[in-house]
Amino acid sequence: MKDQNWNSYRVDAPIKLSERSTSFDFGLSNDDLKDELKSIRRKLGKFQDTLYAHGKYGVLICLQGMDTAGKDSLIREVFKDFNVRGVEVHSFKVPTEKELKHDYLWRHYIALPERGKFSVFNRTHYENVLVTKVHPEYILGENIPGIDSVESINEEFWERRYRQINDFERHVAENGTLIFKFYLHLSKEEQRKRLLRRIHLKEKNWKFSPGDLKERKLWDNYQECYEEAINKTSNSNAPWYVIPADNKKAARCIVAHILFDALKKYKDIDEPELDDKIKANLDSFKKELEKE
Template sequence: MKDIDLKTYRADSGTKLAVIPTKVDFGLGDKELKKDLRKVRKELGNFQDTLYAHGKFSVLICLQGMDTSGKDSLIREVFKDFNVRGVVVHSFKVPTALELKHDYLWRHYIALPAKGKFGIFNRTHYENVLVTRVHPEYIMGENIPGINEVSDIDQHFWDVRFDQIKSFENHLADNGTIIFKFYLHLSKEEQKQRLLRRLRLKQKHWKFSPGDLKERKLWAKYQQCYEEAIQRTSMPKAPWFLIPADNKNAARLIVARILFQELKKYKDITEPELDEKIKANLDSYKKQLQSE
């Protein structure tokens, strides 16, 4: 597969989810899509080794999407060829009591990847302007000064959060974190089929929760909140990419391709040169080992 046109998937301030396709056809079957993915993820694994040796940059990958959009399996398949020491995955659930004693970005900040590593956020800091916006009553658990009841949470509150998130990401980028944000764009019909599959297959039962059906009824509200979040926070230093997610194999390949195409632009990320004194004595070191 040739390089993809990044403009096809990059979001901007005018992005409308309703007109973005949830499925793409590359003219390839699942076997060919998987074969192409194996090639790209090997290249990504090699890049990660170089990133680690270089030690000046980190990569943060943010994955968002409705339930069943394929975040877990995408992580498993796209990063399969990484050195396990070089990639750390964090899945953010409902905030714990300790996390609620801090500001809403704290738990994300302490999970950021160190220089030389990839960090993957499975659900992200954007939950704080998505699920909490659909369910503003959740904000009350944060004990924010001046927010005494749900009616205190107005548009200004969300405007401030968007600005805080943008500042957070700009700060990370300015200090060496390369940021990618992927929204796995799933159709409501495909979600229905995936939920039915969880009910039909015994080995998938553990993934199902009645709460999934309650949240599904709020689909339109979630789409509205996602759209505004994407429009307001897709920046040059932290772009959003909209990934058609109805076909999991295609979605994985697109994400892998975007990562590789963008990361290979960083020509300054190279393996460090050996110290000249060490380089001049390589033959001597070889002889020492061979003479043991």
């Protein structure tokens, strides 16, 4: 996979999701894809150790996609070789009562990665221009001044949100957070198969919710909202990548390769040098320990 152009998945100009493929496998078997992922995630794991020791950058990984797109399994498989101290996963669900007492970005600010660590957002601040745009009545629960009815949630409101999100990402990027945003692009037919699998397999039943079918009926609405959000918020400091997600194993490989390919370009991320005095006395420290 050395000749792959990983930037081809990056959104650098307006796109139409309907024109983007949802399936790609590099012509590799499932076993080959597993081996490929094992190889690249080891490299990512080593990079994470260096990032942790370096201690100046944090890495924020944002995952979005329709239900069953494979976000959970991607997190499990791609970050398997990370030191557990160096990566934190945050799953953002319906805002709590406390979270609703703050602006919608507050809970995301406090989950940002510390310097030297990775944070993975499983669903992200983009829910605030996706699910809430499909269901604008949810906005009323935020108690925003001047927003007293669904009718007052107009295009100006959404444009303001896109601006706020861009400002938020630019601010954290300028202060040392490297941002990667991945949209797992799933076909409607593949989602149907995966929902059926949740029903057919007893061990998967717990994942199924009738609400999944209600949201599925709004598929086209969600696709429009995703397309608009991606086009309005893919920037050089926080790019979106559209990942074909019908093949989970290939999607994991693509995400892992994109991350490593981009991160290895930061030549200033290196393990710190020991203090000269300590370095000069390493032999004496070694002898001291060997005498015990």
